[in-house]
Amino acid sequence: MDTALIISNISQQVQAGTETMDFFVSLLEPKSIAKKEYLVRTGDICRYDYFINKGCVKVCYTDKKGVECIVKFAIENWWVVDLESFLHHTPSFYYIQAVEDTDLFQLSKCNYDLLHRKYPVFQQFSNDRWQKGFIALQQRIIQNLSLTAEEKYKHFREKYPSLEQRIPQKLTAAYVGVTPEFLSVLRRRWATAIS
């Protein structure tokens, strides 16, 4: 599998020498999964950190009423992991499932730790990553606190440009936090408002 994307992903964040990058790449395991296959199931321990090279996965949980809620999508050039499970070896609250046929690289916890010990530059990379993730999540909280469903829907389209075309509406609804029926109504309103 082509490592160009993941190398560019790292290089955009930190300065790492060829040797360091070669070592990093040697730790990666390429993997391909079909649509609807799972990377992690609820209750599993999340043993890998994943980088999506092509395709799309969703991070979800099932709420008390049995409804699927989507915490995030990961598409090309995104990293995804259940952090809590990965760090502490605890059963995952989430499941991670492919929305499309997906090519990815996985990095085991063991290699992840090795990498961080051996090359402090990856400490820094991860630090940046969690900081950015933290900022992004904070923004999502704000949206949930003070926006209407329609506004949240618009934000979704800005955050994941063109993803809407790739996935069923049902999944958009599960991410935005509304019922599929109501999302349908919103879209109708939006359409008639334009014309």
Place this chain on the structure above:
Amino acid sequence: MDTALIISNISQQVQAGTETMDFFVSLLEPKSIAKKEYLVRTGDICRYDYFINKGCVKVCYTDKKGVECIVKFAIENWWVVDLESFLHHTPSFYYIQAVEDTDLFQLSKCNYDLLHRKYPVFQQFSNDRWQKGFIALQQRIIQNLSLTAEEKYKHFREKYPSLEQRIPQKLTAAYVGVTPEFLSVLRRRWATAIS
């Protein structure tokens, strides 16, 4: 001001020698602010990382309708900062204001960077901190996506035990994301349900 609490806070996360800790402590600036005073105003650049030794501050923003929304409270033994503003020197979206008379330590961005460069153990400390923060925020998102106002209110009481006694109900409502009127109704229902 007593440094016992902040030293124990660091020590619980990482192993740091006496010398390291002494250096750390030497970078801290104690500060006391009265109730209603600001640490950061919207549009300011957040130039310090704050550790609350005593008292309580709130991190807020004003939404489009002019309503105050509370992103988090920081009480004794909590760190608080507007991460995005602090890291990138950008105007803060939030304001941070004292809810009670508050004693704190502040660490400037400059000293923060110095500390991280000089002692990698603080790299690790911060890494842990953002990872934990990330996990906590993810849980809050879940709550907003799939819980009713009543359930969110219960979560607030679990997350900040006894804080409810210290602050006006109005602030609880602003954190939970409901109107003060509706929180009042919830409390009435809760009370009558018990008896």
Place this chain on the structure above:
DNA sequence: CGTCTATTTGAATGTACTCAAAAGCGGTGG
């Protein structure tokens, strides 16, 4: 083509909000 799932539509319902008014409570000054 037939089956299964996704989407649309509409009616009835529920949850939380808005607005307005009254009651409670705390601090301040006379």
Place this chain on the structure above:
DNA sequence: CCACCGCTTTTGAGTACATTCAAATAGACG
């Protein structure tokens, strides 16, 4: 010490936004 003022909390009526449930329609895939 009490009276008053301002702010918080309570209460209720009317409303808006989003859900539930049910049924019809459209699309996808074998």
